[in-house]
Amino acid sequence: MPDAVVIGGGPAGLSAALTLRARGKTVTVVSAGETGSHLYKAERVENYPGLPGVSGKDLLSAMTNHALAQGAELLHGRATSAMPMGKGFGVAVGSDYLDAGCLILTVGVSMGKPYPGETEFLGRGVSYCATCDGMMYRSKHVAVIGLCNAAAEEAAFLRSIGCQVEYFDKARAKQYEIRGSQTVTELIADGVSYPVQGVFLLRDGVAPDALLPGLALEGGAIRVDGNMAASIPGVFAAGDCTGTPYQVAKAVGEGNIAALSAVKYLDTKEN
Ligand SMILES: Cc1cc2nc3c(=O)[nH]c(=O)nc-3n(C[C@H](O)[C@H](O)[C@H](O)COP(=O)(O)OP(=O)(O)OC[C@H]3O[C@@H](n4cnc5c(N)ncnc54)[C@H](O)[C@@H]3O)c2cc1C
Missing domain, CATH: 3.50.50.60 (FAD/NAD(P)-binding domain)
Structure with missing residues (x-):
C-alpha cells in the first residue's frame, strides 16, 4: 500500500x-x-x-x-x-x-453542474463506473451518457454482460434529466423519455x-x-x-x- x-x-x-x-x-x-x-x-x-x-x-x-x-x-x-x-x-x-x-x-x-436527478439517484440507479457496478444491471435496460474517451468501451462491456444499452454521446443529446422514485426509472434526453433502470454517466472526472x-x-x-x-x-x-x-x-x-x-x-x- x-x-x-x-x-x-x-x-x-x-x-x-x-x-x-x-x-x-x-x-x-x-x-x-x-x-x-x-x-x-x-x-x-x-x-x-x-x-x-x-x-x-x-x-x-x-x-x-x-x-x-x-x-x-x-x-x-x-x-x-x-x-x-x-x-x-x-x-x-x-x-x-x-x-x-x-x-x-x-x-x-x-x-460542470450535475444533471437534474444525478446527485439524488447516485447509488440508486446512477453510476459513474460500468466496470464497478455493471453486474447489478445485468439483463436490464440502461443508458450510457458517454462524455469521455473510455465511454464506448464501457458501453461495450455492459452489452457483453447482457445489458440493453441506450448510448448517448454529445452528438445525440445535450440535455439530460434522470427521474425515478426509489430508484431510476427514466432518462429524459433532449425532451425524449427513455425507460431505463440505470444511467451510467461516464466523464473524465x-x-x-x-x-x-x-x-x-x-x-x-x-x-x-x-x-x-x-x-x-x-x-x-x-x-x-x-x-x-x-x-x-x-x-x-x-x-x-x-x-x-x-x-x-x-x-x-x-x-
Ligand atoms: C486553454 C487553457 C489555457 C491555459 N493557459 C494557462 C496559462 O497560460 N497559464 C497558467 O498558469 N494557467 C493556464 N491555464 C490553467 C491551467 O492549465 C490550470 O490551472 C492547471 O492545469 C491546473 O492544474 P490541476 O492539476 O489543478 O488540474 P488539471 O491540470 O486540470 O489536472 C487534473 C487532472 O485530474 C484528472 N482527473 C480528474 N478526476 C479524476 C478522477 N476521478 N480519476 C483520475 N483522474 C482524474 C483529470 O483528467 C486531469 O488530468 C490554462 C487552461 C486552459 C484550459
Whole structure:
C-alpha cells in the first residue's frame, strides 16, 4: 500500500507526487489521462517562471517524466470512489482497488453542474463506473451518457454482460434529466423519455463530493485550510479543485504544500 494516493495527474498532482518522493514517501498517481488536464489544452504558457512560451503539452509531459523519474507510480484510470477504510483510505479505479495511508485530491475543475436527478439517484440507479457496478444491471435496460474517451468501451462491456444499452454521446443529446422514485426509472434526453433502470454517466472526472462522500465544498470548490487539508482527516487537496485562480503556478505550489502536510500527517499517525 502506498503512503499516499494522488487522484489527478495534472500539475498539482505531479507536484505533490514529486514532493512526497523527495520526503521518502511512496505515492501512486491515479490519472484519467494527460488530455484531461487543462494544462494539456494550453497552447502556450507565458507566465510559468523560467519557461516562457512553453506549450502546455510539453510542460505537462516534463512534469510527468520528472515525477516518474523520482519514483512516483502512475496508474491510468478514473478514480470512481474513495472512502476512509481502517487507518487509511480505499480508492476504486475501474476494476482496480488501491489502499493508501492518505489521499491528495488534485482533480482539476469539475465538469460542470450535475444533471437534474444525478446527485439524488447516485447509488440508486446512477453510476459513474460500468466496470464497478455493471453486474447489478445485468439483463436490464440502461443508458450510457458517454462524455469521455473510455465511454464506448464501457458501453461495450455492459452489452457483453447482457445489458440493453441506450448510448448517448454529445452528438445525440445535450440535455439530460434522470427521474425515478426509489430508484431510476427514466432518462429524459433532449425532451425524449427513455425507460431505463440505470444511467451510467461516464466523464473524465467525478465531482469531488461524489468521489468522496462527506467532503466539504465551498462554492463548488474543495474547502481547504492553509495547509491544504480538506474537511476529512488525512485528505488534502490542491490545484484548480480548491478554487481560483486557475493557474499552473498556484496548482504546483498548492501541490507542494499538500504533500508536505500529508507527510506530517503520515509521520504523526505512525508515531
Ligand atoms: C486553454 C487553457 C489555457 C491555459 N493557459 C494557462 C496559462 O497560460 N497559464 C497558467 O498558469 N494557467 C493556464 N491555464 C490553467 C491551467 O492549465 C490550470 O490551472 C492547471 O492545469 C491546473 O492544474 P490541476 O492539476 O489543478 O488540474 P488539471 O491540470 O486540470 O489536472 C487534473 C487532472 O485530474 C484528472 N482527473 C480528474 N478526476 C479524476 C478522477 N476521478 N480519476 C483520475 N483522474 C482524474 C483529470 O483528467 C486531469 O488530468 C490554462 C487552461 C486552459 C484550459
